[in-house]
Amino acid sequence: MFRLSRQTLGAALAASLIAGAAHAEVVLHRGNGGEPQTLDQAHTSIDVEANVLKDLYEGLTVYGPDGKVLPGAAESWSVSDDKLTYTFKLRQDAKWSDGSPVTAEDFAFSFRRVEDPKEAAGYANLFYPFKNAESINTKGMAVDQLGVKAVDEKTLEIALERPTPYLLELLAHQAALPVNKASVEKNGADFVKPGVMVSNGAFKLTENVANDHIAAVKNANYWDASSVKIDKVVFYPLEDQAAAVRRFQAGELDVNYYFPTDQTDYLRKQLGDQVHMSASLASYYYVFDTRHEPFNDVRVRKALAMSIDREFLSHEIFQDGQLPLYSAVPPGIASYGEPEKVEYAGMDQLDREDKAKELLKEAGWGEGGKPLKIDIRYNTNANHEKVATAVADNWKALGATVTLTNLDVKSHYAYLQEGGNFDVARAGWTADYADAESFLGLNISTNKTFNYGHWANAKYDELMAQSYKETDPAKRSAVLHEAEKVLLVEEPVTTLMVFGSPWLVSNKVKGWQDNAANEHLSKFLSKEQ
Structure with a gap:
């Protein structure tokens, strides 16, 4: 009977294991x-x-x-x-x-x-x-x-x-x-x-x-x-960022989208260059439901928008991973140039708060006027909760009573897109393409999906319609700038930060x-x- 020697058998087994490893599923x-x-x-x-x-x-x-x-x-x-x-x-x-x-x-x-x-x-x-x-x-x-x-x-x-x-x-x-x-x-x-x-x-x-x-x-x-x-690729819908980080550290995840950015410095010390934070053509913003009081009053929207301390959000919550934003269009789009900015962009935060109180008083809301009650909606996320809490503190300083409501990301956006009523809601937008229209087109009155606040402005719609017909790049850019000015004056949405892209790799x-x-x-x- 033919038998393999112990040495031959061992060599064959080793070769088999090596071949198996070479073909292991990735x-x-x-x-x-x-x-x-x-x-x-x-x-x-x-x-x-x-x-x-x-x-x-x-x-x-x-x-x-x-x-x-x-x-x-x-x-x-x-x-x-x-x-x-x-x-x-x-x-x-x-x-x-x-x-x-x-x-x-x-x-x-x-x-x-x-x-x-x-x-x-x-x-x-x-x-x-x-x-x-x-x-x-x-x-x-x-x-x-x-x-x-x-x-x-x-x-x-x-x-x-x-x-x-x-x-x-x-x-x-x-x-x-x-x-x-x-x-x-x-x-x-x-x-x-x-x-x-x-x-x-x-x-x-x-x-x-x-x-x-x-x-x-x-x-x-x-x-x-x-x-x-x-x-094989396996996607995990992890909204609990802290848990996701732990799973990454344990080697259960190879890539993870989002992490608690207030831990950026700590994570970099722990994980080194596995922490990625890249600026992107994306904005982090709050939208007002303009269908009901007091958010149908531009003075109230303006007061609330200007009182938000964007520098605090950027430095303290996101550790400069996201930067303050005072324009509707983020910077970095070559065909558009420097975006427009809200009038209060250069004001000191304390001066903004004083001006906000004046606007609210003029509108008849807040201290000395009708009670100002605001509910902030956001999708479940540690960072979004911290932002909402900080914004609530800014608004409480104006005399408002503020509550917070959160849903998972799927339910949150479904609620907004289906026309659910709200006061103020958190949203984010990443450019579908490198053009200012990707941001400005969100607020056209006929955009039933992404105009969450149901804002309508005939002048704005007219300018956007004009931009779609203009074939000269320079003239088209000028028209879009005029549209951005209208949006910033009316402020149905208020941008907070240029949204960075946090990844663990x-x-x-x-x-x-x-x-x-x-x-x-x-x-x-x-x-x-």
Whole structure:
């Protein structure tokens, strides 16, 4: 009988273990800061959804590791001389996770779906630069009149209402991700479920356990699968930042979005360069519900806005990880230049408080007037609670009675987007594209999804409409500046800080680059075992 020697057997076993280790599954564990409301592109609205969706699907363009736009499902594109027509060539080897080809009609169908008023997509206005999009979404024009056309299986044509210099960035947004037409028509709303979802990104959905985790595995049919180094991604909806930090320190998380920024210095001492805080085109703001007293009075809004000590918020709560903001548009947008500022930006904090009291007295609220009662709503988060508490102290100094209400991030934004009544609510906004319109467009009266305070101003709407028609970049920028001035005078929203992007990234994770777009696709990352 043939027998292996003990030495030979040992060598074979060692070789087997080495081979097994070499092929061990590489799992990336990502703390995601909150529970997604949806994994349906047409109904997405927040960054924790985008983080998941952009691993599952790929748009015509994508953001690279450095935050710059790269070709995605489209390998190339051309632009007409009048800048009104873009022609995209899809990759010949672009496939869905079920092996079927990604087609131009899939993209055309997806864009029509977003603009169809029956779908009630919150981001429909994002694609109003497309030919006939606004008329379809708001005025009853037939959805097949949208300016998207499948020229052939792999050629998509997009016709525009006006030149749109930020179109390529817009197409990298999560609402521009395609859906599989056949799957949506067959499965309806169930197309988002594990085992049903057909996606075209680097990963495909395998699990979605509410308030626990979302798991996705490498998509073997992805056109660039050979370059993807991660076998599986698991997203955890961790709103408890302190708990998330502990899990990161214990090695249970490789990447975590958000941490208590008042612990930034401490965490840097403990974790070194694994702590990342990068400035981004994003704002942290409070919005007033202008539908009821006293927040329908600009004097009250102005008084409350100017009394907030932004320097305290920045230095004491965020340890300068976020900077005071006195404009509606954050700085850093090259095409816009220096943003406008509120009139009290240069005033001393004590002088602001005195002026605020004068305005409230003039309006008949607060000390000597009608009782001023304010409820601040915010999404559950240690930092947001600290901000709300500090702002409440500022307002109590004006004679107001202030209460706090918090909900998880999913419920908080759902409440605002569905038109729930409130006094003051916390919100944040990250630019969908590097253009001032991404911030100013939030407050157009017809923006039913993101104009949380239901503010309406005819002059503002007129200026924004004018900016959409203006093709000269300098003139367009000037019009947007005028719109920002109107917004800052009326102050239906008050910006508090330029919102930084706090991440914890393990030294085992490679390929990570901080960027202003705050985009970090798992397909560009790798992990040492």
